[in-house]
Amino acid sequence: xxxxxxxxxxxxxxxxxxxLNCERGLWSWLSTLxxxxxxxxxxxxxxxxxxxxxxxxxxVRTEHFNGSEGMMSADNYNKMFTLHGAAMVFLFIIxxxxxxxxxxxxxxxxxxxxxxxxxxxxxxxYLWCAGAVFFLIAIGMGGLDTGWTFYTPYSTGYAQGGGxxxxxxxxxxLGFSSILTGLNFIATVHMLRAPGQTxxxxxxxxxxxxxxxxxxxxxxPVLAITLLLLIVEKTMAVGIFDPALGGDPVLFQHFFxxxxxxxxxxxxxPAMGVVSELIATYSHKPIFGxxxxxxxxxxxxxxxxxxxxxxxxxxxxxxxxxxxxSFITMFxxxxxxxxxxxxxxxxxxxxxxLKTPMLYGLSFIWVFSLGGLTGLHLxxxxxxxxxxxxxxxxAHFHYVMVGGTxxxxxxxxxxxxxxxxxxxxxxxxxxxSWVFIFVGFNVTFFxxxxxxxxGMARRYWAYDPEFTFYHQVSSVGAWMQAVGFTLLLFTxxxxxxxxxxxxxxxxxxxxxxxxxxxxxxxxxxxxGEEPIAGEPYNFDRVEYDKEKGxxxxxxxxxxxxxxx
Amino acid sequence: MSQTAAETNLADxxxxxxxxxxxxxxxxxxxxxxxxxxxxxxxxxxxxxxxLATEILMxxxxxxAYFVWRxxxxxxxxxxxxxxxxxxxxxxxxxxxxxxxxxAWAVRAAQLEQRKLCVWLLGITFVGGLGFMGVKAVEYGxxxxxxxxxxVFYKADDHAREILDAxxxxxxxxxxxxxxxxxxxxxxxxxKASGGESDxxxxxxxxxxxxxxxxxxxxxxxxxxxxxxxxxxxDAKKHGEVEDHGLNVAxxxxxxxxxxxxxxxxxxxxxxxxxxxxxxxxxxEKLKGDQQYYFKHTxxxxxxxxxxxxxxxxxxxxxxxxxxxxxxLILWIMLRAAKGQFTATYNAPVDLVxxxxxxVDLIWIFLFPLLYLIH
Numbered sequence: 001x002x003x004x005x006x007x008x009x010x011x012x013x014x015x016x017x018x019x020l021n022c023e024r025g026l027w028s029w030l031s032t033l034x035x036x037x038x039x040x041x042x043x044x045x046x047x048x049x050x051x052x053x054x055x056x057x058x059x060v061r062t063e064h065f066n067g068s069e070g071m072m073s074a075d076n077y078n079k080m081f082t083l084h085g086a087a088m089v090f091l092f093i094i095x096x097x098x099x100x101x102x103x104x105x106x107x108x109x110x111x112x113x114x115x116x117x118x119x120x121x122x123x124x125x126y127l128w129c130a131g132a133v134f135f136l137i138a139i140g141m142g143g144l145d146t147g148w149t150f151y152t153p154y155s156t157g158y159a160q161g162g163g164x165x166x167x168x169x170x171x172x173x174l175g176f177s178s179i180l181t182g183l184n185f186i187a188t189v190h191m192l193r194a195p196g197q198t199x200x201x202x203x204x205x206x207x208x209x210x211x212x213x214x215x216x217x218x219x220x221p222v223l224a225i226t227l228l229l230l231i232v233e234k235t236m237a238v239g240i241f242d243p244a245l246g247g248d249p250v251l252f253q254h255f256f257x258x259x260x261x262x263x264x265x266x267x268x269x270p271a272m273g274v275v276s277e278l279i280a281t282y283s284h285k286p287i288f289g290x291x292x293x294x295x296x297x298x299x300x301x302x303x304x305x306x307x308x309x310x311x312x313x314x315x316x317x318x319x320x321x322x323x324x325x326s327f328i329t330m331f332x333x334x335x336x337x338x339x340x341x342x343x344x345x346x347x348x349x350x351x352x353x354l355k356t357p358m359l360y361g362l363s364f365i366w367v368f369s370l371g372g373l374t375g376l377h378l379x380x381x382x383x384x385x386x387x388x389x390x391x392x393x394x395a396h397f398h399y400v401m402v403g404g405t406x407x408x409x410x411x412x413x414x415x416x417x418x419x420x421x422x423x424x425x426x427x428x429x430x431x432x433s434w435v436f437i438f439v440g441f442n443v444t445f446f447x448x449x450x451x452x453x454x455g456m457a458r459r460y461w462a463y464d465p466e467f468t469f470y471h472q473v474s475s476v477g478a479w480m481q482a483v484g485f486t487l488l489l490f491t492x493x494x495x496x497x498x499x500x501x502x503x504x505x506x507x508x509x510x511x512x513x514x515x516x517x518x519x520x521x522x523x524x525x526x527x528g529e530e531p532i533a534g535e536p537y538n539f540d541r542v543e544y545d546k547e548k549g550x551x552x553x554x555x556x557x558x559x560x561x562x563x564x
Numbered sequence: 565m566s567q568t569a570a571e572t573n574l575a576d577x578x579x580x581x582x583x584x585x586x587x588x589x590x591x592x593x594x595x596x597x598x599x600x601x602x603x604x605x606x607x608x609x610x611x612x613x614x615x616l617a618t619e620i621l622m623x624x625x626x627x628x629a630y631f632v633w634r635x636x637x638x639x640x641x642x643x644x645x646x647x648x649x650x651x652x653x654x655x656x657x658x659x660x661x662x663x664x665x666x667x668a669w670a671v672r673a674a675q676l677e678q679r680k681l682c683v684w685l686l687g688i689t690f691v692g693g694l695g696f697m698g699v700k701a702v703e704y705g706x707x708x709x710x711x712x713x714x715x716v717f718y719k720a721d722d723h724a725r726e727i728l729d730a731x732x733x734x735x736x737x738x739x740x741x742x743x744x745x746x747x748x749x750x751x752x753x754x755x756k757a758s759g760g761e762s763d764x765x766x767x768x769x770x771x772x773x774x775x776x777x778x779x780x781x782x783x784x785x786x787x788x789x790x791x792x793x794x795x796x797x798x799d800a801k802k803h804g805e806v807e808d809h810g811l812n813v814a815x816x817x818x819x820x821x822x823x824x825x826x827x828x829x830x831x832x833x834x835x836x837x838x839x840x841x842x843x844x845x846x847x848x849e850k851l852k853g854d855q856q857y858y859f860k861h862t863x864x865x866x867x868x869x870x871x872x873x874x875x876x877x878x879x880x881x882x883x884x885x886x887x888x889x890x891x892x893l894i895l896w897i898m899l900r901a902a903k904g905q906f907t908a909t910y911n912a913p914v915d916l917v918x919x920x921x922x923x924v925d926l927i928w929i930f931l932f933p934l935l936y937l938i939h
Binding site for chain 1: 595596597598603606607610611614615617618619621622623624625626628629632633636637640714715716717868870871874875877878882
């Protein structure tokens with residue numbers, strides 16, 4: 001079966017026909033069913049959303065630099081932080097890793113030609129676009145100031161601006177985009193794997209995406225119905241969330257967090273998958289504790305459904321319920337810690353190369369651990385009553401979401417960038433942008449832990465003078481990040497035009513995507529060269545080729561590598 | 565954007581021209597990225613089952629809202645469900661179950677390549693869906709015309725109040741008129757006793773005749789306007805007697821036919837008969853039997869039942885949208901079946917639409933008892 005080429009598969013020039021140049025014109029992109037192209041279109045979309053959300057974040061931080069003498073009115077400030085949260089959560093971070101990186105990488109990692117339902121995949125992308133359009137309409141209709149959580153009764157009765165209904169409807173549509181992507185991925189992982197790729201030979205990024213897809217499928221429909229009920233409540237006053245009519249506003253919070261807490265794991269699980277790939281690849285050492293990492297992803301996905309009540313500790317829910325939710329929440333620390341421990345053990349005595357993706361991977365471990373450990377303060381009911389709705393919470397979830405998901409996303413983006421476009425990005429400017437982003441991130445959010453624990457409430461427009469110093473440091477950090485992200489965008493875009501051609505395997509990766517050309521051909525692998533999957537992290541099969549400047553794969557040999 | 569024909573062909577190696585470029589495209593219905601029909605069919609089924617799981621969770625949220633609500637305020641459900649027609653609910657249940665049966669049969673017919681039979685069975689299934697939606701439309705129409713729409717369209721309590729007020733006004737008017745007639749009769753008697761003033765007597769007699777006509781008209785209108793009809797255990801609850809009755813009596817009251825039963829129990833307990841004045845029923849000539857008296861509760865009770873109708877419309881509305889989507893899908897595969905596109909190896913679309921239709925049916929199986937039957 002295998003075409004056993006002992007020749008290096010590294011190609012110094014771009015292969016003649018690949019998925020980028022096999023067909024041309026805008027329409028060939030807009031109507032494509034190729035998962036790689038759809039992934040890249042998602043990438044462009046979420047980058048735009050990140051730009052909008054980032055602009056809003058900078059506006060908020062700049063406002064706080066000058067205390068109450070800032071540039072925005074209180075109403076505009078409320079709309080700005082809502083825009084930041086909603087754009088970042090619904091448009092960027094939830095689709096970020098699964099829909100952009102996952103779409104690009106998943107079928108190649110599985111050694112298959114495409115996802116199970118290519119048309120559905122394109123449909124998901126257009127649903128994402130439609131959701132984004134509704135968010136733009138919401139901004140055009142005067143924005144909304146509810147915060148990204150749309151809590152009732154504020155959103156149904158008192159919100160400023162006309163944006164609540166279009167924004168919630170947009171989030172409803174985005175939910176379906178997310179559901180269909182998850183459905184597609186589960187069917188793909190179940191049905192389309194390369195010969196020899198048993199469940200415990202799929203790369204850990206796939207395990208991460210699989211666990212994510214389970215949550216997307218089981219949690220997102222509940223958000224869909226919740227948002228529909230919110231819209232019906234606001235337009236027709238049906239009374240579901242209105243105590244005056246026999247409804248219950250806290251029911252909205254339960255529904256919302258029944259989705260939105262698992263959604264936190266929609267954000268972090270694929271990130272953990274990316275980091276598993278990064279740590280193994282750049283340590284040039286098989287991942288330590290493969291099964292533990294794989295099962296801990298599933299454990300987090302399942303436990304994630306049982307903890308939503310920790311968002312409602314001060315909502316008046318019973319102490320017993322709070323205690324149970326508190327206990328289960330702390331339990332999630334176990335699978336998370338298993339992963340961190342395994343990553344560290346993977347690096348131990350590894351041959352670590354500090355490329356930009358690895359720098360993001362290492363940052364992830366550090367920052368995510370801090371974010372996770374501060375989560376324990378919030379999971380404890382007694383301390384949460386003090387810390388609830390303060391900047392401590394803001395800092396905590398930014399350490400997990402930005403420091404976790406965004407760092408992993410950026411690491412994965414650099415990691416697969418040569419595979420996507422067949423060009424190497426500039427390593428030096430890549431590292432410089434990482435310095436700005438990593439340092440800027442910590443300068444932005446570490447002071448927020450401190451002011452939060454001293455009582456600075458989140459979402460406040462004005463603040464007491466004692467918090468001025470923290471706010472100003474935090475704002476400086478935000479600007480540093482802005483510099484870093486701009487440089488990063490410049491680095492990557494420049495590489496498309498001026499980067500060195502990428503070899504098939506620039507990093508010494510062992511998974512299947514490194515065994516095809518960069519960029520891959522239309523059907524991911526040349527005909528007749530479809531891979532047979534062995535152990536996903538077998539570094540014995542990869543050797544560096546000095547002449548060609550890349551790694552090449554020794555073909556799969558069933559004698560030295562027996563199937564399990 | 566200009567493309568040569570050759571490029572276009574290359575540009576679209578997927579789907580649009582389904583003949584595989586890769587040597588395993590024996591069946592024109594096999595997509596390029598699958599190894600064979602078996603893998604394709606299994607993937608499709610897995611995808612559909614996952615989709616059905618998301619549907620169940622979506623409805624699950626709404627069912628959850630129903631249960632929370634019901635636990636919070638049981639009364640409104642007890643009041644509200646009495647205004648839904650069990651007969652039509654059951655009729656629709658039978659309709660959907662039957663259409664699920666013909667759907668399942670159609671899947672079998674597609675597998676056996678019984679083309680004509682398959683088209684007929686899909687047609688019957690479609691008609692079943694149409695009938696369901698027709699009944700639903702009539703039910704919705706009646707609800708709206710009685711002011712029992714969702715949310716801001718709920719005006720039943722106001723209607724009931726109007727009817728009650730009109731009745732009270734009419735009763736007062738009758739009393740006034742009858743008092744007037746009595747006074748006028750006295751005046752006539754006085755005039756006759758004193759003799760003379762025959763003109764005055766005549767005009768008084770004419771007035772009395774007119775008043776009597778008015779009274780007769782009002783009395784005739786009165787029973788059409790309102791009538792005391794079945795009360796519920798809630799009335800007993802409101803009067804603080806639930807504890808006296810105990811659970812058994814409460815259960816009896818729930819199945820009881822109305823006032824008569826309740827008053828018997830009240831009499832046995834040595835309690836006074838039920839106070840009927842608070843209750844209002846509105847006679848709708850278009851309806852029959854028990855349904856004829858539309859409102860059976862006080863305006864206050866009807867006000868509290870507002871949310872029942874909101875959730876009724878949310879649940880059945882979302883379900884109705886699914887029925888309509890299902891009908892569209894059935895129509896689509898019916899046309900494809902008529903064109904003879906399904907074979908013994910390629911019939912997955914019929915199968916998948918069938919799965920969806922069964923789910924729609926299944927959800928109704930839960931909706932019917934929760935909304936129409938239990939109280």
